[in-house]
Amino acid sequence: MEQTIHWADVVAKEALTKGDTHIVATGITPSGNIHIGNMREVVTADAVYRALIDNGGKADLIYIADTFDPLRKVYPFLDESYQEHVGKPLSEIPCPCSEHSNYAQHFLEPFFHSLDKLDIHPRVILADELYKEGAFIDAIKTALIKRDEIANIIETVSSRTIDPEWSPFNPICSNCGRLTTTKVTGFDTNSQTVDYTCLCGSTGTVSMQGGGKLTWRVDWPARWPILGVTIEPFGKDHASAGGSYDTGKRISDEIYHYQAPHPIIYEWIMLKGKGAMSSSTGVTISISDMLKIVPPEVLRYLIIRSKPEKHIEFDPGLPLLNLIDEYDNLSDDPDESQNIRGYQLSQTKADESAKIPFKHMVTAIQIADHSFDYLMTVLQRGGYDVTDMENIRQRADNAQNWLTTFAPPMVKFTISKDLPPETRNFTTQQREALRILSGKMSEYKDAQAVHDGIYSLAREMDISPKKMFTTIYQSILGTKSGPRVGYFLVSMDRDFIVERFKEASSHT
Numbered sequence: 290m291e292q293t294i295h296w297a298d299v300v301a302k303e304a305l306t307k308g309d310t311h312i313v314a315t316g317i318t319p320s321g322n323i324h325i326g327n328m329r330e331v332v333t334a335d336a337v338y339r340a341l342i343d344n345g346g347k348a349d350l351i352y353i354a355d356t357f358d359p360l361r362k363v364y365p366f367l368d369e370s371y372q373e374h375v376g377k378p379l380s381e382i383p384c385p386c387s388e389h390s391n392y393a394q395h396f397l398e399p400f401f402h403s404l405d406k407l408d409i410h411p412r413v414i415l416a417d418e419l420y421k422e423g424a425f426i427d428a429i430k431t432a433l434i435k436r437d438e439i440a441n442i443i444e445t446v447s448s449r450t451i452d453p454e455w456s457p458f459n460p461i462c463s464n465c466g467r468l469t470t471t472k473v474t475g476f477d478t479n480s481q482t483v484d485y486t487c488l489c490g491s492t493g494t495v496s497m498q499g500g501g502k503l504t505w506r507v508d509w510p511a512r513w514p515i516l517g518v519t520i521e522p523f524g525k526d527h528a529s530a531g532g533s534y535d536t537g538k539r540i541s542d543e544i545y546h547y548q549a550p551h552p553i554i555y556e557w558i559m560l561k562g563k564g565a566m567s568s569s570t571g572v573t574i575s576i577s578d579m580l581k582i583v584p585p586e587v588l589r590y591l592i593i594r595s596k597p598e599k600h601i602e603f604d605p606g607l608p609l610l611n612l613i614d615e616y617d618n619l620s621d622d623p624d625e626s627q628n629i630r631g632y633q634l635s636q637t638k639a640d641e642s643a644k645i646p647f648k649h650m651v652t653a654i655q656i657a658d659h660s661f662d663y664l665m666t667v668l669q670r671g672g673y674d675v676t677d678m679e680n681i682r683q684r685a686d687n688a689q690n691w692l693t694t695f696a697p698p699m700v701k702f703t704i705s706k707d708l709p710p711e712t713r714n715f716t717t718q719q720r721e722a723l724r725i726l727s728g729k730m731s732e733y734k735d736a737q738a739v740h741d742g743i744y745s746l747a748r749e750m751d752i753s754p755k756k757m758f759t760t761i762y763q764s765i766l767g768t769k770s771g772p773r774v775g776y777f778l779v780s781m782d783r784d785f786i787v788e789r790f791k792e793a794s795s796h797t
């Protein structure tokens with residue numbers, strides 16, 4: 290089959306025709322848990338960054354945290370006491386747990402930890418620091434001087450009506466700390482100050498160095514030349530006609546004389562049955578929670594295998610298990626795969642993980658009754674190399690967490706300590722099958738042999754394979770279904786199985 294070029298390489302190759310050095314920017318407003326929906330942006334940016342380098346370019350990946358944005362409202366996860374902080378910059382608000390330096394850091398810290406696991410290592414830029422260092426002073430002066438031109442661009446492009454008192458700059462009131470309640474009444478480019486009045490009743494003068502910030506539609510294009518951004522992924526909300534990219538592009542061209550970055554517009558990740566994920570609707574799974582369940586390279590693969598413009602439906606139930614298998618199979622045989630490039634771009638440093646199929650791990654953990662020590666024995670019985678304890682533990686933790694959070698009931702089981710009562714109702718034929726099987730168990734060397742042995746016994750006895758399986762599951766679990774029988778039986782203690790089959794064959 291003909292190999293199509295991966296979307297990240299398409300973007301990289303196109304960008305490299307314009308220049309060989311690129312700055313790929315990504316970022317977010319850390320107003321709440323940074324969830325898997327947001328992760329699409331940063332993984333998309335990282336894939337392009339890697340593709341630029343793989344295609345012979347020079348590139349830098351930067352992550353801009355919009356820490357100087359105001360808190361919009363008291364989100365459902367916040368205490369009512371946050372009412373007094375609405376309108377203040379996130380960097381100036383206390384953190385909800387009192388263990389971080391501010392509100393923004395509270396949400397950024399676990400996110401950066403997750404990025405590290407995902408093998409994404411951007412240069413982090415905090416917007417509040419940029420403003421406080423004075424990096425925006427010239428951009429603020431230009432915006433204030435060209436206020437009317439900017440207002441005209443926004444009105445023309447977005448069909449919004451701009452208030453006569455609108456200013457591209459929002460001073461932070463030195464009395465109440467808010468930047469959403471102030472109005473600019475004057476400015477002085479020599480002293481680099483802005484005068485304001487505030488709804489709280491106070492008036493004052495702030496410095497252009499950290500005394501306020503540009504409004505979003507101006508802030509975004511203003512940062513492009515400051516940081517030298519050439520490529521930037523963003524969600525389709527910013528990409529709508531008349532949206533902030535459209536106005537930003539013109540403001541960048543006409544006000545700041547800088548070519549807007551190459552856009553990569555991405556679609557949402559939908560959580561199956563719950564709709565689009567967003568931190569304001571509460572439909573979220575944080576990335577750190579997700580990494581407790583999904584191996585990081587698989588989380589990357591979820592995003593990288595789809596083109597950015599395709600929406601991703603993410604089902605953390607059984608389909609997640611299939612996704613992990615799909616990735617594992619690619620890694621077993623990447624040469625055979627159509628999607629080798631998606632696999633390469635998804636790899637993380639820790640990717641040389643124990644190649645124990647996730648489905649087997651889910652079964653093994655339950656056989657081991659959730660004990661890690663016993664799990665090692667179970668895995669060895671299944672023929673796996675268990676020397677890489679750290680990676681096995683990581684994968685075992687993923688599987689265990691998946692079992693307790695998203696696993697459907699059909700994959701869960703418990704080995705019955707006592708002979709299940711269902712075995713009393715076994716037919717003579719079922720009992721005979723178990724009796725024969727108990728004698729043959731010691732002959733089977735591995736899962737495949739067990740599987741083949743059961744099929745040939747079924748044929749000899751003229752009993753359906755399904756009936757054989759049901760008989761086995763009922764003897765061990767007391768249920769009609771269970772995990773794939775070959776691996777299941779081979780992973781358990783052989784003496785226990787032999788004894789159980791004997792008991793079940795004579796249970797009255």
Ligand SMILES: [Zn+2]
Pocket residue numbers: 384385386387388389394395
């Ligand atoms: Zn905190």
Ligand SMILES: [Zn+2]
Pocket residue numbers: 462463464465466467470487488489490491
């Ligand atoms: Zn005020």
